[in-house]
Amino acid sequence: MTNRKFGKNFPPKTIAIVGVSRNEILNHPGYTGLKLLHILQEGKFPGRIYPVNPKADFIEGMKAYPKVSAIPEPVDLATITVPAALVPEVLEDCIAAGVPTVQICTSGFGETGDEAGKRLDERLREIALRGDVCVIGPNCMGFHVPSARMQMFENVPLEPGPVAFLSQSGGHSRTFILNASHMGIGISKVISYGNALLTDAPDLLEYLGDDPETRIICMYLEGIKDGPRLFDLVKRINLVKPIIIWKSGHTYCGARAASSHTGSLAGSNEVWDAFFKQTGAIRVGSIEEMTEAAMALLRLNPSSGNRAAVLGAGGGDSVAAGDIAVEEGLTMPPLSPETRAKLLEFVALVNQGISNPLDLPTAFGYHTFLKQTLDLLTADPVIDMVIVRLEAEFFKFREAFSAIAEFERVILSKTQERGGKPIAVAVTNTNKVEPSEPHARELRQKGILAFSSLRGACRALSRFAAYHRFVRESSATP
Amino acid sequence: MTNRKFGKNFPPKTIAIVGVSRNEILNHPGYTGLKLLHILQEGKFPGRIYPVNPKADFIEGMKAYPKVSAIPEPVDLATITVPAALVPEVLEDCIAAGVPTVQICTSGFGETGDEAGKRLDERLREIALRGDVCVIGPNCMGFHVPSARMQMFENVPLEPGPVAFLSQSGGHSRTFILNASHMGIGISKVISYGNALLTDAPDLLEYLGDDPETRIICMYLEGIKDGPRLFDLVKRINLVKPIIIWKSGHTYCGARAASSHTGSLAGSNEVWDAFFKQTGAIRVGSIEEMTEAAMALLRLNPSSGNRAAVLGAGGGDSVAAGDIAVEEGLTMPPLSPETRAKLLEFVALVNQGISNPLDLPTAFGYHTFLKQTLDLLTADPVIDMVIVRLEAEFFKFREAFSAIAEFERVILSKTQERGGKPIAVAVTNTNKVEPSEPHARELRQKGILAFSSLRGACRALSRFAAYHRFVRESSATP
Numbered sequence: 010m011t012n013r014k015f016g017k018n019f020p021p022k023t024i025a026i027v028g029v030s031r032n033e034i035l036n037h038p039g040y041t042g043l044k045l046l047h048i049l050q051e052g053k054f055p056g057r058i059y060p061v062n063p064k065a066d067f068i069e070g071m072k073a074y075p076k077v078s079a080i081p082e083p084v085d086l087a088t089i090t091v092p093a094a095l096v097p098e099v100l101e102d103c104i105a106a107g108v109p110t111v112q113i114c115t116s117g118f119g120e121t122g123d124e125a126g127k128r129l130d131e132r133l134r135e136i137a138l139r140g141d142v143c144v145i146g147p148n149c150m151g152f153h154v155p156s157a158r159m160q161m162f163e164n165v166p167l168e169p170g171p172v173a174f175l176s177q178s179g180g181h182s183r184t185f186i187l188n189a190s191h192m193g194i195g196i197s198k199v200i201s202y203g204n205a206l207l208t209d210a211p212d213l214l215e216y217l218g219d220d221p222e223t224r225i226i227c228m229y230l231e232g233i234k235d236g237p238r239l240f241d242l243v244k245r246i247n248l249v250k251p252i253i254i255w256k257s258g259h260t261y262c263g264a265r266a267a268s269s270h271t272g273s274l275a276g277s278n279e280v281w282d283a284f285f286k287q288t289g290a291i292r293v294g295s296i297e298e299m300t301e302a303a304m305a306l307l308r309l310n311p312s313s314g315n316r317a318a319v320l321g322a323g324g325g326d327s328v329a330a331g332d333i334a335v336e337e338g339l340t341m342p343p344l345s346p347e348t349r350a351k352l353l354e355f356v357a358l359v360n361q362g363i364s365n366p367l368d369l370p371t372a373f374g375y376h377t378f379l380k381q382t383l384d385l386l387t388a389d390p391v392i393d394m395v396i397v398r399l400e401a402e403f404f405k406f407r408e409a410f411s412a413i414a415e416f417e418r419v420i421l422s423k424t425q426e427r428g429g430k431p432i433a434v435a436v437t438n439t440n441k442v443e444p445s446e447p448h449a450r451e452l453r454q455k456g457i458l459a460f461s462s463l464r465g466a467c468r469a470l471s472r473f474a475a476y477h478r479f480v481r482e483s484s485a486t487p
Numbered sequence: 488m489t490n491r492k493f494g495k496n497f498p499p500k501t502i503a504i505v506g507v508s509r510n511e512i513l514n515h516p517g518y519t520g521l522k523l524l525h526i527l528q529e530g531k532f533p534g535r536i537y538p539v540n541p542k543a544d545f546i547e548g549m550k551a552y553p554k555v556s557a558i559p560e561p562v563d564l565a566t567i568t569v570p571a572a573l574v575p576e577v578l579e580d581c582i583a584a585g586v587p588t589v590q591i592c593t594s595g596f597g598e599t600g601d602e603a604g605k606r607l608d609e610r611l612r613e614i615a616l617r618g619d620v621c622v623i624g625p626n627c628m629g630f631h632v633p634s635a636r637m638q639m640f641e642n643v644p645l646e647p648g649p650v651a652f653l654s655q656s657g658g659h660s661r662t663f664i665l666n667a668s669h670m671g672i673g674i675s676k677v678i679s680y681g682n683a684l685l686t687d688a689p690d691l692l693e694y695l696g697d698d699p700e701t702r703i704i705c706m707y708l709e710g711i712k713d714g715p716r717l718f719d720l721v722k723r724i725n726l727v728k729p730i731i732i733w734k735s736g737h738t739y740c741g742a743r744a745a746s747s748h749t750g751s752l753a754g755s756n757e758v759w760d761a762f763f764k765q766t767g768a769i770r771v772g773s774i775e776e777m778t779e780a781a782m783a784l785l786r787l788n789p790s791s792g793n794r795a796a797v798l799g800a801g802g803g804d805s806v807a808a809g810d811i812a813v814e815e816g817l818t819m820p821p822l823s824p825e826t827r828a829k830l831l832e833f834v835a836l837v838n839q840g841i842s843n844p845l846d847l848p849t850a851f852g853y854h855t856f857l858k859q860t861l862d863l864l865t866a867d868p869v870i871d872m873v874i875v876r877l878e879a880e881f882f883k884f885r886e887a888f889s890a891i892a893e894f895e896r897v898i899l900s901k902t903q904e905r906g907g908k909p910i911a912v913a914v915t916n917t918n919k920v921e922p923s924e925p926h927a928r929e930l931r932q933k934g935i936l937a938f939s940s941l942r943g944a945c946r947a948l949s950r951f952a953a954y955h956r957f958v959r960e961s962s963a964t965p
Contacts, residue, residue: 116838178803187918231806262809262819262843269840270802295807296917324748325656325735328709329773332741341740361595362747439774442664444922448933 012207013143016216017109020157022056024049025077025108027099028091029060029068038361040114040150040179042090043068044163051483052160052167059084068472078106086110088151093117096147097132104140111137111246113146113203119272120148120204128315130206137207148271149203150179153186158221162186170195171224171302173217175210179272181229181296188300191446192309193453197222204271208412211238220244225306227253227299231267232276236284243288248483251306251476253299256281289479291472301465305473308458309431311481312392316340317467318386319366321398325366330398333464334366338395338471341365348389355381373403376415376420383423387430394431394470398463401436401443435466436457490685491621493534494694495587500534502527503555503586505577507538507546509786514905516656518592518628520568521546522641530638530645537562540948554889556584564588566629567814571595573626575610589615591624591681597750598626598682608684615685626749627681630655631664633674634700640664649702651695653688655709655749657775663705666778669924671931672785675700682749696724703784705777709745710754714762721766726961729784729954731766731777734743734759742955767908767957769950779943787909788949789959792871793817793952795945796864797844798878803847804917808876811942812844816949819843827855827869833859845866851878851881854893861901865908872909872948876941879914879921909951913944 026049029042037044042060046069046189049058056180060068063075074080077087077099089096090450093115103111115335119130137144145151153161155169165186172194174185181199189196192203197220200213210233217223226246227259233239243252245284256368258267293299319330344352344365352363355378367386372379386395389483404413434457434471445461460466504527507520511939520538525545527536538546541553543845552558555565555577565586568614571593581589599606615622623629631639633647643664650672652714654662660679665823667674675698688711695701704724711717721730736745736864737756739931744803763770771777795817797808822830822843830841840846845864848859864873875898901910912935916923938944 084801096708110881117836121836148512171710176803178801181803184803184918191919227576229803231803257803257810259808260810262813263806264809264822265842266806266809266840266844266846269842270806270846278546294810297919323656323658325654325659325662325707325709328656328741328748329734331744332735332772335738335740353642358595358599362744364743364747369749379794406707427545438924439914440662441669441924442665445923446916446919446922459652 012137013109013141015143015145016109017143017209018085019110020152020154020159021110023059023082023085024054025055025059025061025074025076025080025084025087027061027087027089029062029073031062031065031068039424040090042088045088045090045114047234048160048163051163052158054158057082060169063260076102077108078102084108086112090115093126093129093147095344096138097129097311100133100136100142100144104136104142108142110143110145112143112149112151114149114151115146116148116203118147119206120270122272123270133206138461142208145200146203147206150182150201152400153182153196153199161201163198166190169197171197171222172227172307173197173220173223173225174227174229175213175217176201176229176454177205177231178229179203183301184296185227188296189303192300194300194303194306201300205234208266209234211242214239214242214246218242218250223250225251225253225303227294229255229257231258231271236276236280240284240288243290244336244445247288247290251291252288253293253302254285255295255299284372289476289483291476297465298468301469302459302472305458305469306435306476309473310476312393312431312474313477315478316342316391316393317396317470318344318389318392318394319394319396320369320372320382320386321366322368322370322373324360324362324368326361326398327366330366330463334396334467337464337467338469338475342391343378344386345389345391348385351385352382371414373399374412376419379416380419383419383432387432389425392430393474394433396433396435396463396466396470398435398437400440401438401445401448402440404448405443417452417455417457421455424457431470432458433466433470435463436461437463490615490690491587491619493588493621493623493686493690495621496563497588498632498637499588501534501537501560501563502534502537503558503562503565505539505555505565505567507540507551509543510547511963518568520566523568523592524892526638526641528534529641530636532636535560544663554580555586558584562586563686564590567905568593569593571607571625573608575614576592578611578614578622582614582620584618586957588621588623590627590629591622592627592629593624594626594681596625596682597684598748600750622685623678624681625684628660628679629913631660631674639677639679640752644668645761646673647675649674649675649700650705650785651698651701652677652705652707653691654679654707655683656707656946657681661709661772663778666774667781668858669928670778670782672778672781683712686714689713689720690719692720696720697730701728703729703731703781707733707735707774709736709749714754714758714819718766721762723769724774725766725768730766731771731780732763732768733771733773733777741912756940767954767961769954770952775943776946779947779949783911783936783947787951789955790871790909790952791955793949793956794820794869795873795874795948796822796867796870796872797874797876798847798850798860798864799844800846800848800851802838802840802846804876805840805844807860808844808941809829812874812945815942815945816953817945820869822864823867823869827866829863830860839942851877851894852890854890854897856896859896861897861910865901865910870908871952872911874911874913874941874948875945876913876915877917878924880915880918882926883921895930895933895935899933902935909948911944911948912940914939915941917940
């Protein structure tokens with residue numbers, strides 16, 4: 010007998026929340042049942058919600074039930090928030106009621122490292138494997154499904170789309186939801202599965218591989234129990250749906266924190282290095298990097314290479330730009346002689362430079378120069394993609410408003426060219442005068458692929474190119 | 488004969504600007520003489536300024552002179568902005584007038600890579616070595632000396648202090664001035680020396696080594712002509728005044744850009760690795776990293792080690808924090824058993840953790856908990872420094888205002904403890920809800936050592952500890 014496969018009656022139409030008190034416990038550090046109820050209501054969840062509390066008849070005007078098996082219709086999802094010691098009994102009742110999916114929010118199990126926690130783990134495992142139930146958690150936040158108006162946190166956007174996120178951490182799930190919205194990426198499913206006592210990353214990944222709503226899969230992993238199964242699934246699914254993974258706990262100290270956080274064993278770096286090399290999954294180091302890579306994969310057509318041209322203003326910053334682009338895995342060939350010759354027809358080399366990276370202040374003052382330069386760069390056969398770097402300070406000055414409008418118009422028209430090469434804007438804030446992120450976000454909302462740092466842009470485009478190269482080479486091999 | 492040693496009559500009391508037109512040339516890409524005149528006026532330079540223009544008697548109400556040798560008093564500094572081809576003649580005239588320091592702003596010399604530029608370089612070199620003059624540049628921005636009310640750019644702060652910056656790049660000089668102000672660091676001298684045709688980094692470093700106003704020296708290098716001399720100077724001066732160096736152009740592409748920017752040869756990575764290892768100079772990769780390291784060195788007493796405790800809220804973020812701290816060179820020992828036992832007297836382990844990094848949401852809600860926790864961490868003999876990480880979102884909510892005031896009060900009182908261990912706050916913006924830099928800046932203005940990212944904080948503190956370890960070990964060796 011095994012843990013039931015995830016996905017029956019999901020997304021749910023009926024949800025029981027077990028452990029809803031009549032009054033919120035002041036400043037409770039975790040998420041209480043009442044809070045989860047309010048969160049579902051805030052999102053206008055269209056299904057039916059059943060609060061479960063053996064000591065109350067009504068909670069906030071809703072009828073309460075003493076246990077899940079007393080609810081008068083089939084329950085698709087039960088969310089457990091009662092103290093750890095009471096969880097086994099509630100789980101038994103959920104099984105008796107035929108609930109297909111049980112999410113255990115409660116913490117205080119194996120992750121504490123003590124004997125009582127480990128014994129509770131054993132009991133849960135034994136109960137779950139006897140029944141026909143899929144258990145998510147414990148120590149988890151559960152589900153965020155915008156298309157079903159299910160949300161995991163208060164005050165978060167509910168924007169449906171093709172990107173999924175699997176995470177042992179609830180905090181990172183919230184960060185992902187907020188970052189994705191910021192990047193203009195819609196979400197299919199976010200699943201926070203905590204300690205992964207029974208349902209682990211491979212089970213959920215398998216579900217997302219078949220989920221028609223999901224086109225890109227992001228994962229935050231602290232540890233994994235069945236490495237070979239994860240490997241096989243990632244290797245297969247990644248060729249169809251790009252998989253972006255943040256594996257944390259790769260230092261001794263992160264590993265110690267992972268053990269205390271979700272009771273996970275982080276695994277050796279060598280194993281993970283081989284994992285990424287052989288599966289072709291995209292390895293990232295933060296939620297920001299994850300959503301930046303997802304944005305590039307979502308917005309750009311498959312690219313044939315990683316040869317970039319970087320266009321900006323400022324000599325010292327151009328030297329730094331060359332270093333950053335190469336550090337992040339892009340190659341930067343010199344422009345072809347034809348491109349150089351054509352550039353020199355309208356570019357003076359006083360305080361400017363047309364080696365790659367290009368240092369061309371005039372391109373940012375005169376939109377016709379910018380257009381001509383971008384036309385030449387994208388037409389150059391040695392260039393696969395163009396990154397335009399722009400200091401956020403540029404947006405600050407009133408007199409620059411018309412220049413910015415022209416800049417945006419030129420970039421957008423180049424972006425929309427049929428079959429055009431990728432063009433990205435990196436808004437930088439090297440001088441600390443003006444934060445870059447709000448301006449990058451505005452550009453994104455206008456349809457431009459924009460990043461809030463040059464390193465972020467180079468990193469995402471490099472990963473984007475590496476992914477497509479891997480897929481191409483894999484399909485070429487018999 | 489050699490290039491005159493830098494420093495005679497510096498800072499200058501009289502400045503000639505050669506090449507001041509009566510009207511600004513519209514949208515000139517570089518800095519014109521008239522612009523430099525306006526910049527000095529904006530800063531209320533207290534000395535005398537002489538515009539030089541053979542075709543004008545008066546410029547903006549000031550008497551103009553046909554050449555430097557026609558100025559009726561000794562000139563301490565001549566700034567040349569005429570076109571490249573005219574520069575040799577002006578330099579001859581400056582020598583005839585006995586000007587000790589000549590700064591050549593004009594570009595279009597060796598950095599263009601063409602023969603005409605190289606020939607001009609040769610002529611300048613030959614003229615300068617015949618005369619008794621110190622030539623800075625060409626292709627440079629010159630001097631920013633707040634204590635002498637000399638500024639290099641318009642709209643930049645003029646805040647005197649103990650930190651100097653040497654830079655081949657004018658753009659990076661501006662970025663440094665803006666970043667330093669943001670970090671609360673006062674400036675002694677910024678010198679932008681461009682192509683370094685005659686006066687190179689070692690000459691200026693020697694000057695700063697003897698400059699009583701300067702206690703920390705920052706350098707941006709693209710290349711260097713006399714490596715052994717730089718090595719000897721850095722090795723000696725760094726033991727007295729910390730030297731922080733950003734060596735750019737360490738990739739093939741950055742090196743190509745450096746050659747086009749200031750005509751510099753970037754040199755091999757192996758040589759530079761050895762340079763940093765043997766001199767103990769602090770190696771950084773951007774102006775931001777440079778000013779963060781300078782801030783830590785300036786604000787903290789010499790530290791005995793790099794064993795950090797990191798305190799924050801959130802399990803997933805704690806795992807990431809452990810990885811980041813170790814990646815940046817800090818060590819993070821488990822807390823001593825006594826500290827753990829005392830923490831457990833008031834910390835519940837539900838959704839919290841006291842492995843290092845510590846995951847303690849309650850410490851951010853209750854200032855007495857925060858105070859107790861910090862007291863225990865700083866008293867722990869295995870801990871050298873404490874980093875408190877705080878998401879910028881925390882500052883966003885009205886209801887958190889009193890909590891923030893209490894947070895600041897506790898951190899500040901711990902910071903001010905006599906002989907206390909270093910305490911830094913890392914304001915983070917992992918969820919993109921609120922930029923971190925403005926809040927970090929506010930904390931700095933209140934006297935707290937604050938960074939705008941956890942990586943920035945760990946990196947700066949790691950470099951701070953490594954510097955003091957190097958100095959200690961060097962003085963222990965005979």
